[in-house]
Amino acid sequence: MALRIQHNIASMYALRNLGISTNALEKSLERLSSGYRINHAGDDTSGLAVSQKFRAQIASLKVASRNAAEANSLLQVAEGGIEQIHSMLVRLKELATQAASTNAGSNRTEINQEAQALVSEIDRIATSTEYADVDLLTGYGTKSVDSTSQGEINDFNNLYDFDVTGAATGSYTFTYNTTTNVLTLSDGTTSDSVTLATGANSYExxxxxxxxxTTAALDTGAEVDALGTGLAALNNSGTADFAVSGSASTFQIGFENSSDNRLSIQLDSVKAEDIGSSASTARIDDIDLSTQSGAQTALGIIDDAISDVSNARGDIGAYMNRLAYASANIAISIENLQQSESVIRDADMAEEMATFTKSQILQQAGVAMLAQANTLPQSALQLLR
Structure with missing residues (x-):
């Protein structure tokens, strides 16, 4: 056996292994104290990249969950207003039934006064029901025609359900040919035409x-021409006959920029001028219970108004159900993504404790062996005596 004093190979070997054990011990201490398996990019580069993506998705879904909750709160406020409007329509039905009977006699004046007060209250609730300063019951999330043109459209006796839900925002102009009865609509770039005819029809x-x-009461050529020329003269024949504004109210309920990660909510208007008979221009704000015939006509209008309000409330219920399922799906997604992120990034404390114990023992043994290795060159002193 060679005995050297210039280079203590045994000590170097012990020192190298002691360094390995110490580094492993420090790594275990870091993981045990932080709870993470990955604390630095060097610990697991690919795992860190995947876990960071999961973290971003989880954070986004938590906000999406709050968005869904706020959307549900909005719908609850809207439903509260609609419930009161429905109750008032039921009362209007009672009043109309009473006024439609001969025995109502001179009481119709008082009955009509109460009816008109209820109509005003319907409008007040519809226009004052808000969420975050946004009206909910006047056509929330829907597109609408400018008020001037809409007022003129409402005045047409034989036209109803003028719908611009699918239209782009902007200005539109009608032109009408009295010879061919062709009504043309243009937005300045694109044109589309329909041919007007007598009777109840739908035009798109x-x-x-x-x-x-149009209603069945549109029964003469002259009335058809009057409707066509009236539409072409909307808004005093200005630069445009009507303008469309508004957009759908969209709630982000996912972490991606796609339609599947959004929910659009549209609530129909339940103002007095927008609910009522579906086959004529008569609406709740047109009812008059001061005469027996007026009360009898009002019965049908009120029934249709109740149907309109029930449909609007049904839409709210459908949106609420969608949000409930969406919220549950978001919660499950967060749970699963969190589990996936945990598998990649979190430390297994039991495994890490075992590694820590092993490294601790190796470090203690390494220190002891290093001390022993450092004493080996002293044996050469025995030869020098």
Missing amino acids: FSTLGVSFK
Whole structure:
């Protein structure tokens, strides 16, 4: 056996292994104290990249969950207003039934006064029901025609359900040919035409997303021409006959920029001027219970108004159900993504404790062996005596 004093190979070997044990011990201490298997990019580069992506998705889904909760709160506020409007319509039905009977006699004046007060209250609730300063019951998330043109459209006796839901925002112009009865609608770039006829019909400018219906009372050619020329003269024949504004109210309920990660909510208007008979221009704000015939006509209008309000409430219920399922799905997604992120990034404490114990023992043994290795060259002193 060679005995050297210039280079203590045994000590170097012990020192190298002691360094390995110490580094492993420090790594275990870091993981045990932080709870993470990955604390630095060097610990697991690919795992860190995947876990960071999961973390971003989880954070986004937590916000999406709050968005869904706020959307549900909005719908609850809207339903509360609609419930009161429905109750008032039921009362209007009672009053109309009473006024439609001969025995009502001179009481119809008082009955009509109460009815008109209820109609005003319906409008007040519809226009004052808000969420975050946004009206909910006047056509929330829907597109609408400018008020001037809409007022003129409402005045047409034989036209109803003028719908611009599918139209792009902007200005539109009608032109009408009295010879061919062709009504043309243009947005300045695209044009679409329909041919007006007598009777109850539905007309759709499919290219532009605009439609309307006519009643059976449109029974002469003269009335058809009056309707066509009236539409062409909307807004005092200005630069445009009507303008469309508004957009759908969209809630982000996912972490991606796609339609599947969004929910659009549209609530129909339940103002007095927008609910009522579906086959004429009569609406709740047109009812008059001061006469027996007026009360009898009002019975049908009120029934249709109740149907309109029930449909609006049904839409709210459908949105609420969708949000409930969406919220549950978000919660499950967060749970699963968190589990996936945990598998990649979190430390297994039991395994890490075993590694820590092993490294601790190796370090203690390494220190002891290093001390022994450092004493080996002293044996050479025995030869020098």
